[in-house]
Amino acid sequence: MAYPKALERLIENLSKLPGIGKKTATRLALFLLEAKVGYVEELAESIREVKERIRLCSSCFNITEEDPCRVCTDEKRMKGVICVVESPSHVLAIESANPGTFKYHVLHGLINPLEGIGPENLKIGQLKERVEREAIEEVVLAMSFNVEGNATAAYVAEILRPLPVKVTRISSGIPYGGDLLYADPITLKHSIQNRRSI
């Protein structure tokens, strides 16, 4: 014996979501079964809508409902500077720290040979074209400080070297307000290597 077919189908579909196992999927499905029709319709519709309405900006490749996106057409942001990030959520992270400052370029991933992701799978060629076309003066690399982020930053810097553009990378070090005692040794080592005069 099992749940009715329609419920089993929903459980199966929900358990394909990342981090949702069979038990959680069952709990969610039973919740939806008892939830108000209005909410359930709204949820189903918004799932559909996200696929229909959202596309990538043809200039910066961030997700958007309008092309070009509102960030690309925002005249108040720095001209001649592009901040390069790995995903749309990283754009939001930077915006929460530095609102309204940069225009962006979203790579949609990081170089990761183990998962078969090479430079050709990312928006790196488009970045180079854009830097040339828009006569960009500075490219700020804001990848994460892990193996893939470092490899991608190094590759992008190499690709841009022939062009008359300054390439910088955001700094790694002890988190602000952080005690040295709690920093991991690798962060601390990098932070010492990257010391600067004050």
Added chain:
Amino acid sequence: MAYPKALERLIENLSKLPGIGKKTATRLALFLLEAKVGYVEELAESIREVKERIRLCSSCFNITEEDPCRVCTDEKRMKGVICVVESPSHVLAIESANPGTFKYHVLHGLINPLEGIGPENLKIGQLKERVEREAIEEVVLAMSFNVEGNATAAYVAEILRPLPVKVTRISSGIPYGGDLLYADPITLKHSIQNRRSI
């Protein structure tokens, strides 16, 4: 700055699900944005379908796509015996231990005065009618062994007392294969009180 409207709407709707906070909802929404259209359509459709197709069996009140449900029309199950449980998932739990044995009656909750759930909110009246109508000989109470389960079992037993039906409750005690050392004192105390001759 925020995500595009359609994405924000999806995040908001997903974060209304039980146990899903804003961060998880965002992760799920971004996953759906990148997922294959086929899967996303299938998920949205199955969410809708579960509301449209699934109803309660008019006899046992379990969830079903056909009324009466397949368990109620299954001639191989014990006649004259009804197992009373709190929810459809408890039916499944009992089926996994005792497949194809009982017919059921789903109360859809337990008495819980703190949450304003009284006997009138549960399918208890319908159980009494059914016991009379179908000339049931034994009602097996299979509520959980917590405060609400105990209260509900006592109430149902009281309601059925005037009728010529035997009311039993599944046993509480040391889990099978469990060591006495690891049983909590209350379970152990109950297990001693409920000792039986062998």
